[in-house]
Amino acid sequence: MNVSMPTPDPSTITHAPAPVRTTCAYCGVGCGVVATADGKGGATIAGDAAHPANQGRLCVKGAALGETLATGHRLLHPTIHGVRTTWNRALDAVTKGFRDTIERHGPDAVALYLSGQLLTEDYYVANKLMKGFIGSANVDTNSRLCMASTVAGHRRAFGADIVPGCYEDLDEADLVVLTGSNTAWCHPVLWQRIEQARTRRGTRVVVIDPRRTVTADSADLHLAVAPGMDAVLFARLLVEIAEGGAVDTNYVTRHTDGFEAALANAREIAPSRADAAARCALTEQALAAFLDWWIETPRVVTCFSQGINQSAQGTDKVNAILNVHLAAGRIGRPGCGPFSLTGQPNAMGGREVGGLANQLAAHMGFSPDEVDRVGRFWQAPGMAGKEGRKAVSMFEAIERGEIRALWVLCTNPAASLPRADAMRSALRQLDFLAVSEVSAHVDGLAEAATVVLPSAAWGEKNGTVTNSERRISRQRPFLAPPGEAQPDWWQICEVARRLGHGQAFDFASPAAIFREHAALSAFENDGARLFDIGGLADLTDQAYDALEPVQWPLPSGRDAGTQRLFADGGFAHADGCARLVPLAPPALSAPPTAEHPLLLNTGRVRDHWHTMTRTGLSPRLAQHRNAPFVEVHPADAERFGLEDGAFAAVSTRQGQVELRVVVTDSQQPGSIFAPIHWTDANAARARVGSLVHARTDPVSGQPDSKTVPASIRPWAMQAEGFIASRRRLPLPAWLSHARMTVADGEIVHFASPRAPGALHDLLSNWLNLWTSPLHQRNPAADLYRSASIVDHRLEILLSTGPRRDEDAIAWATDLLARERIDAATRRFILAGRAPDPGLRPSRQVCACFGVDEARIEAAARGGADSVEAIGAALKAGTNCGSCRPEIRKILEGCRQPA
Known part of the structure; x- marks a missing residue:
């Protein structure tokens, strides 16, 4: 069978220096980017001033995208068992691996594992193939590790996975609560909007986080909540809303159900301020300030991210936040509402097309009516009739031999899943493993693969993504894929054709896939399904290419998207009402033990992304945090005999790593923090994923990556x-x-x-x-x-x-x-020294302009005594702004007496 290679469209692939408007490849903010190819395989990058998500701003990762386009690390040709082959043979091998497994063991013995970095069109055809034509719902995504608890919380409360607000709410809020989010580092462009609101309208910022992050350092109030106790805090807030007369009785009566049960449950969890303060390890004064500010401020936005989601009670934490906004009627109106800050660039787009194992496309589930509806639309012969395995469960099934064939696209479960060492071993047990990847440097995955397929990367891909505020934007190509790399959607469609489903996957372009995706969202949709982009179902190829960023819902007959939802009710439950949800008693999923007396918290640093397959290629992004580390409170350092700058062995029941020690009072006693970015591809003996346990939220299936029992001891390095x-x-x-x-x-x-x-x-x-x-x-x-x-x-x-x-x-x-x-x-x-070394080198603070700590201290000694003065002298902090909290802290240190 001959492969029909997609022909690049000359109008969309630019070799001459012509600017192309596209979307950033990193977090869920979804910033618009203007890329200008340099004709040598690289590009210059600027923010798109016309894109409503960022209005021209970019964080340092986005600004450095041009430094990550080199192809020296790229996979350029298909391989079978490590030997170069043709696309025909490689695709035939994938088809045979899946077909043979299905014939021997049934459709539930095969699975797809996807990524929030895929485009919506890639996600759509993968979901359609597995759930509609192979007949199994075993297709899940690394978004399960990121946002699944938010999805589950939204569905319980709203009836569908809906973010009700928009980024303009951050501009118009008088109080912004950031819980489980180091926004200044992980969503810097949104942090800039919040900072501007503070200057312009006096917006106050509360940060709820066990760690004192740079975001917390800049807040008006930091609540260093005890690990795992976030729900206690919001349960107490619900009680105070009721007792303080702040319930929007009209809204609750007309548009919600379950208020009294949720309130009674909250009183059981947090019967008094004193009890809540004790359980959260907060002073009553700090707790009172938060409660009073929230209740007295009508325009309040509560933003939440991985610190909430990545928990064995993550869904309850999400619902605790939604409960207080529903009770106060502070939802869907300017400057107020709960707001999920998404971690990945297209986690939302993947959720729209059923990329999660417990959903079908277009926000439908597995009720008989919905299975029938999607099956008729797709004309699918073998629709999956039940939910598939979620990510952790999927890989546990691989360990047990229940799943025998797997196709992994655009992610590395051997590094990112809990129990990463065991997951690496599980991959080697498969009868068949296909991997679609960009980088040759992904440890533990390609080595186990039968077939490796080279994929197109950012800058070469063509499709759409959806950001945290429901805004669909175009990713447009401005470079030709190197070697024989091909888009992921094309690879999936080619395998679907070989499996005998060619008519259903006869897509000539991403635009054709998008039209079908939009049409399905409107199919037999009487308004009960809020995800409706039927207004885009008839886009021509030219209109698709020119598509401007637009928010959904956008049903047929509408010219513009919808900015906010739920101010007047209209929820997706059958009765149109939202649900306030009672919570399980908050508790740690695995408390510390004598053997593992600490709690390990994992997370990100400012200038790196996931496992560094992209950011690791940029010289300036490498400077800020250039090696793996573990942060330890001074009391714990003394307790365990650790020295700042020395090395320590960090152990859990799952594994051990060796990391450099950073002693800092930004950690709570009893907790340690280690970033997730370093794996065997860019380090050794530092794979933090190998430490994380597999405990998951019972509703969402999301793993708990924030409270893992751990031990630490000195690791002698001569x-x-x-x-x-x-x-x-x-x-x-x-x-x-x-x-x-x-x-x-x-x-x-x-x-x-x-x-x-x-x-x-x-x-x-x-x-x-x-x-x-x-x-x-x-x-x-x-x-x-x-x-x-x-x-x-x-x-x-x-x-x-x-x-x-x-x-x-x-x-x-x-x-x-x-x-x-x-x-x-x-x-x-x-x-070991330059002949004229000048200032001693020190830690980089501002990656945008390459300014290190020594230069900031020197400028401070010269009279630059504010962040603005440092910016005027050195430019530091004047671009993406994510370094401004660190500059402020350095200046405070310079003011301290020697």
Whole structure:
């Protein structure tokens, strides 16, 4: 069977420097981007001033997208068992793997695992193939790890997965509550809007977070709630709303059901302020301030994100938030409402087309009527009649041998799922594994795959995404895919054709898929299903390509989308009323034990994204946090014998990692924090996913990644050092290390229990540096360096000593970037210092303009005593603004007496 390769449309793929309006590839803010291809495979990136989500603003990750377009790391050709093959053979192998498994074990023995970074059109055809034509609902997504509790909470309360508000509510609110969200780092463009509202209208900000994040540092009030007790706080707020006369009686009576039961339940959970304060580990004064502010401020937006969702009681936490907004009638009106801040660029779009195992397309479920309706629309011969396995359950079924064939697209469950080590082993047990990927550097996945398919990446893909405020935007291509890479939707349709379903998957373009998706949303929709984009079902290819950002609902006959919902009721339950939901008694899913006396909280850092397959390619994004770490409170550091800057072993029942210790009072005693970004592809012995337990929310199936019982102990490292290299180096797994991209190469930080001299000898052999004439050995100082120069350029520099040397790293980075090393400079290569070093290198604070802590401190000593003054002097903080809280903290430190 010959493959019909999609022909690139010359009108949408730009080789000359013509700007293309597209959408950012990172978080759910959905910022508009203007990309201008440079004709060399790269592009310049700017914010799209016409896009309503960001109005021209970009965070540093979005601004650095042009640095992530290099193809040196890309998968370029299909492979079978690691051997290059043709697309025909690869697609035939995927088809055979699925067909054989279905014939032997039935349709529930196969599964798809998707990603919130897929486009809506990719998601749609994957969902249609599995649920409509293979006959199994075993199709789930890494959004299950991100937003599933929000979906479940919305469906319980509203009858459908609906975000009722819009970003303009942040501009118009008088109180913004951020709970479980480090907004300044994870959604910087929205944080800028909040900061501007504070300046313009005096908006107050409350942050509810066990950690004192940079967002919390900037808040008017920080409630360092005890881990897992968020629902207690909002239960008490519901009681206070009732007792303080703040219930919107008319709204509750006309538009809701269950208020009295939810209130009685809240009184059981939090009978008094004193009880709530004690359970939440808050002072009564701080709790009272929050309760009074919320009740006295009609325009209040409560934003929530992963700190709420990633919990074994995440759905209840979401409903606790929705309960208070419904009770006060503060929903769907300007400046007020509950607002879910989505983590991934198209988590919402995936939810719209049934990307979750417990949903069908167009926000339909698995009731007999809905299964029949979708089946008739698709003319599907074998509709799945029941929900499929959710992500964690899906991979547990793989462990048990119940699922035998799997296709993974655009994500790496071997790194991101709980019990990541066990998941890596489970993948190797499959009879058949297909992987559609962009990067060759995804650990634990490609090695286990039967077939690997090279996918198109951001900048090459064509389709739509939906952001956190229900706004559909276009992702447009401005680069041609390298090698033989192909879009994910095309790969799925080709397999569907080979399985005998060609007529149902005869899509010539993403526009054709989108039209069918829009038509299904309107099919037999009498208004009960709020997700309705029937007004877009007849778009021509040209109109689809020119589609401007638009919010849904957008039913047929309407010219504009819908900004806000539910101010006048109209919920998706059969009676049109919302439900206030009673909560289970709040508790930790797994409390600390004598063996594991701490609680591990996992999360993100400012300049990295997921497992760094994209952000890890950008030199400026690597500087802010350049190696894995664990944050520990000073009391716990003393308790467990840990030193700031030293190393520690962090263990749970699931695994162990070794991380550098950061001692900070931003952590609560009894809790530690480690970021998720480093895996075996960019580090070693630092895969935080291997620590996370598989406890999940009973309603949403979302894993608890925030309160994992853990232990910590010192991990002795005699030697530390770095390797500066012009090319990516394979390194031994026994070496604790982390890669950092720099201009024209990489810096690998490492540490080891071995003595510096012995370690240097081992690594010199590994890197074949004995043949180089450049060596320096100083046993008295335990300092050893070797380097290789080829054609007057530095190829490799290895430095080993008793501790990390920032000056030497800065000098090696400078040397790598030099096109030619002259004789005078050659004498200093192994010196570890530039001849004229200037300011000592320090931690980068502003990635947009490359400003480090030392320069900010120097400017402060020179009289720049405010964030604005630092911005005027150094530009730091004047672009994306995500570094402004850190600048403020540095300035406060400079004002302290010595």
